[in-house]
Amino acid sequence: xxxxxxxxxxxxxxxxxxxxxxxxxxxxxxxxxxxxxxxxxxxxxxxxxxxxxxxxxxxxxxxxxxxxxxxxxxxxxxxxxxxxxxxxxxxxxxxxxxxxxxxxxxxxxxxxxxxxxxxxxxxxxxxxxxxxxxxxxxxxxxxxxxxxxxxxxxxxxxxxxxxxxxxxxxxxxxxxxxxxxxxxxxxxxxxxxxxxxxxxxxxxxxxxxxxxxxxxxxxxxxxxxxxxxxxxxxxxxxxxxxxxxxxxxxxxxxxxxxxxxxxxxxxxxxxxxxxxxxxxxxxxxxxxxxxxxxxxxxxxxxxxxxxxxxxxxxxxxxxxxxxxxxxxxxxxxxxxxxxxxxxxxxxxxxxxxxxxxx
Amino acid sequence: xxxxxxxxxxxxxxxxxxxxxxxxxxxxxxxxxxxxxxxxxxxxxxxxxxxxxxxxxxxxxxxxxxxxxxxxxxxxxxxxxxxxxxxxxxxxxxxxxxxxxxxxxxxxxxxxxxxxxxxxxxxxxxxxxxxxxxxxxxxxxxxxxxxxxxxxxxxxxxxxxxxxxxxxxxxxxxxxxxxxxxxxxxxxxxxxxxxxxxxxxxxxxxxxxxxxxxxxxxxxxxxxxxxxxxxxxxxxxxxxxxxxxxxxxxxxxxxxxxxxxxxxxxxxxxxxxxxxxxxxxxxxxxxxxxxxxxxxxxxxxxxxxxxxxxxxxxxxxxxxxxxxxxxxxxxxxxxxxxxxxxxxxxxxxxxxxxxxxx
Ligand SMILES: CC(C)[C@H](C(=O)O)[C@@H](O)C(=O)O
Ligand SMILES: CC(C)[C@H](C(=O)O)[C@@H](O)C(=O)O
Numbered sequence: 001x002x003x004x005x006x007x008x009x010x011x012x013x014x015x016x017x018x019x020x021x022x023x024x025x026x027x028x029x030x031x032x033x034x035x036x037x038x039x040x041x042x043x044x045x046x047x048x049x050x051x052x053x054x055x056x057x058x059x060x061x062x063x064x065x066x067x068x069x070x071x072x073x074x075x076x077x078x079x080x081x082x083x084x085x086x087x088x089x090x091x092x093x094x095x096x097x098x099x100x101x102x103x104x105x106x107x108x109x110x111x112x113x114x115x116x117x118x119x120x121x122x123x124x125x126x127x128x129x130x131x132x133x134x135x136x137x138x139x140x141x142x143x144x145x146x147x148x149x150x151x152x153x154x155x156x157x158x159x160x161x162x163x164x165x166x167x168x169x170x171x172x173x174x175x176x177x178x179x180x181x182x183x184x185x186x187x188x189x190x191x192x193x194x195x196x197x198x199x200x201x202x203x204x205x206x207x208x209x210x211x212x213x214x215x216x217x218x219x220x221x222x223x224x225x226x227x228x229x230x231x232x233x234x235x236x237x238x239x240x241x242x243x244x245x246x247x248x249x250x251x252x253x254x255x256x257x258x259x260x261x262x263x264x265x266x267x268x269x270x271x272x273x274x275x276x277x278x279x280x281x282x283x284x285x286x287x288x289x290x291x292x293x294x295x296x297x298x299x300x301x302x303x304x305x306x307x308x309x310x311x312x313x314x315x316x317x318x319x320x321x322x323x324x325x326x327x328x329x330x331x332x333x334x335x336x337x338x339x340x341x342x343x344x345x346x347x348x349x350x351x352x353x354x355x356x357x358x
Numbered sequence: 359x360x361x362x363x364x365x366x367x368x369x370x371x372x373x374x375x376x377x378x379x380x381x382x383x384x385x386x387x388x389x390x391x392x393x394x395x396x397x398x399x400x401x402x403x404x405x406x407x408x409x410x411x412x413x414x415x416x417x418x419x420x421x422x423x424x425x426x427x428x429x430x431x432x433x434x435x436x437x438x439x440x441x442x443x444x445x446x447x448x449x450x451x452x453x454x455x456x457x458x459x460x461x462x463x464x465x466x467x468x469x470x471x472x473x474x475x476x477x478x479x480x481x482x483x484x485x486x487x488x489x490x491x492x493x494x495x496x497x498x499x500x501x502x503x504x505x506x507x508x509x510x511x512x513x514x515x516x517x518x519x520x521x522x523x524x525x526x527x528x529x530x531x532x533x534x535x536x537x538x539x540x541x542x543x544x545x546x547x548x549x550x551x552x553x554x555x556x557x558x559x560x561x562x563x564x565x566x567x568x569x570x571x572x573x574x575x576x577x578x579x580x581x582x583x584x585x586x587x588x589x590x591x592x593x594x595x596x597x598x599x600x601x602x603x604x605x606x607x608x609x610x611x612x613x614x615x616x617x618x619x620x621x622x623x624x625x626x627x628x629x630x631x632x633x634x635x636x637x638x639x640x641x642x643x644x645x646x647x648x649x650x651x652x653x654x655x656x657x658x659x660x661x662x663x664x665x666x667x668x669x670x671x672x673x674x675x676x677x678x679x680x681x682x683x684x685x686x687x688x689x690x691x692x693x694x695x696x697x698x699x700x701x702x703x704x705x706x707x708x709x710x711x712x713x714x715x716x
């Protein structure tokens with residue numbers, strides 16, 4: 001039997017609950033597919049700040065690097081919102097992305113037929129939506145230098161950040177996106193602001209230059225403001241979207257919210273080699289933490305992405321995803337996706353229902 | 359009778375048609391309110407490139423500066439999309455904003471009861487939405503230096519843009535936003551990415567510091583990704599939004615598209631003194647140009663914003679806005695907002711209907 005070392009990063013808020021449920025389910029998957037998982041926990045985010053004074057302790061990074069995949073739950077909470085920047089939970093997350101060189105962030109936004117009515121969009125507009133946002137994750141304005149608050153000549157403060165991409169950075173994320181589109185519906189939309197930004201013009205030029213190597217993918221380009229509008233107007237037009245770090249942050253969240261059920265959405269962050277990080281799109285929901293109310297399904301689906309993209313165990317990933325649709329078909333819902341006639345379960349009970357479905 | 363010098367910038371595509379209709383309507387308003395308008399045309403955008411080789415001829419800027427207000431239609435088109443940057447229609451628009459120091463861009467997104475069904479959002483989610491986006495327009499990443507494509511040490515190209523704001527730039531747009539909120543529902547949401555960007559942290563600090571001077575306005579803050587999601591999830595929660603240039607570009611377009619009828623939405627761009635520029639949110643729609651199909655209502659409502667914010671003729675602005683709701687109540691629609699049972703009119707005929715309603 002194959003053995004995988006998995007680093008678990010429960011983080012903050014509902015993190016420990018949803019990750020706990022997911023680990024039980026992975027163990028069952030392991031039994032069924034003859035895979036063995038060696039789980040070990042590490043600290044990140046607010047709970048790491050509380051425990052050791054840093055949102056990303058060096059040991060966490062070391063432990064992640066030594067593992068085959070990282071399963072992250074969620075970080076952050078009001079409690080740490082007003083700390084100085086280097087002590088903020090988000091800084092730990094950005095450090096993890098940079099430290100593991102996770103340049104490719106895959107964020108699917110899929111509307112499950114069982115949950116169409118959770119969307120704020122009209123049924124006919126949202127039905128069948130299946131979008132994959134490929135977001136660059138270790139470059140752009142998130143990491144560009146110079147950055148900071150500086151004094152101008154007149155003594156006034158000036159805040160500065162730099163949006164920058166090299167050709168190499170653009171090429172590697174574009175390749176991931178073209179390959180992703182090849183495994184999907186062969187349509188790739190690259191999003192930038194090339195009518196205003198030089199960095200976007202370089203982005204557009206490079207993506208265009210790579211297109212001939214992927215002759216089976218139909219490439220289009222949209223400006224970010226138009227892309228945001230089109231997502232709202234007619235999301236069914238999109239297959240795969242590729243964009244930079246900041247635009248990807250915004251667009252993937254729009255795509256996620258279109259579904260109306262962000263408690264269902266997983267993500268994968270991948271590097272060139274080394275372990276990927278798999279985590280829900282939703283946050284740490286401090287207001288419902290510890291109450292056994294959280295929806296564990298995005299975390300479970302993140303584990304499925306881990307199986308598929310991180311460990312290349314597609315059959316096991318399929319099984320897990322099927323279990324999720326099964327429990328939904330059975331009418332089970334957590335509070336966030338409840339609708340008339342459904343049976344509301346807590347986090348733990350949803351986990352049990354999944355185990356049964358497996 | 360008061361005389362106003364109005365510079366007309368018809369621009370490209372459907373621009374001349376919708377502006378032509380609007381001028382006729384303004385003349386009628388002038389007769390009714392004893393205002394006299396001296397209209398003069400100037401070149402901008404693609405048609406300026408074709409005529410004189412520049413998207414913003416110096417004379418246009420001079421003429422705008424010498425007028426009381428500028429009424430702009432729309433710029434751009436496929437024809438000019440692949441020209442070098444300094445020869446692009448957009449560059450003319452950015453030059454106009456910078457040249458007239460138009461730092462405050464007001465973009466209302468209002469859903470008219472007659473057009474609720476044009477939205478891709480469910481009726482109960484969109485009904486009653488009335489948002490004003492106050493976008494900073496002459497700073498941020500649109501204008502920040504350094505910008506360009508540079509060679510790295512290894513000879514690779516690197517595209518760079520700079521997102522920067524000084525305290526003074528933040529303060530003046532924040533003041534406009536607080537004052538706008540005071541005239542509306544007294545709620546202001548400031549949008550930034552302060553959890554990642556230093557420039558956003560300065561933005562948030564300054565906006566927060568100004569709040570006590572506007573004790574009757576309830577201030578909140580959202581990160582841009584969350585703001586984009588909240589606009590889709592529950593737009594009715596917003597009153598006035600203030601944000602930087604790039605985030606405002608994206609969020610105002612989302613807000614506009616929520617209504618489902620961007621052919622209806624006007625905008626105002628204002629400076630400290632000097633003339634404002636008033637223009638529709640929609641583009642130049644080259645595909646329907648010259649066919650008398652365009653919706654002139656956003657341009658007409660832009661003229662209403664000109665009367666209200668540029669010329670301080672609120673009664674005349676009210677009259678114009680009432681005329682627009684009247685023709686909608688009469689069931690008249692252009693093709694873009696047509697629905698069952700409505701009477702479809704061309705651009706010119708819609709103008710005639712408005713004249714009658716006046
Ligand atoms: C928490 C924050 C730093 C992060 C980001 O902006 O990337 C989050 O919004 C995300 O999308 O994962
Ligand atoms: C045409 C473009 C330069 C412009 C912008 O990005 O500001 C447009 O999108 C707008 O919002 O007015």
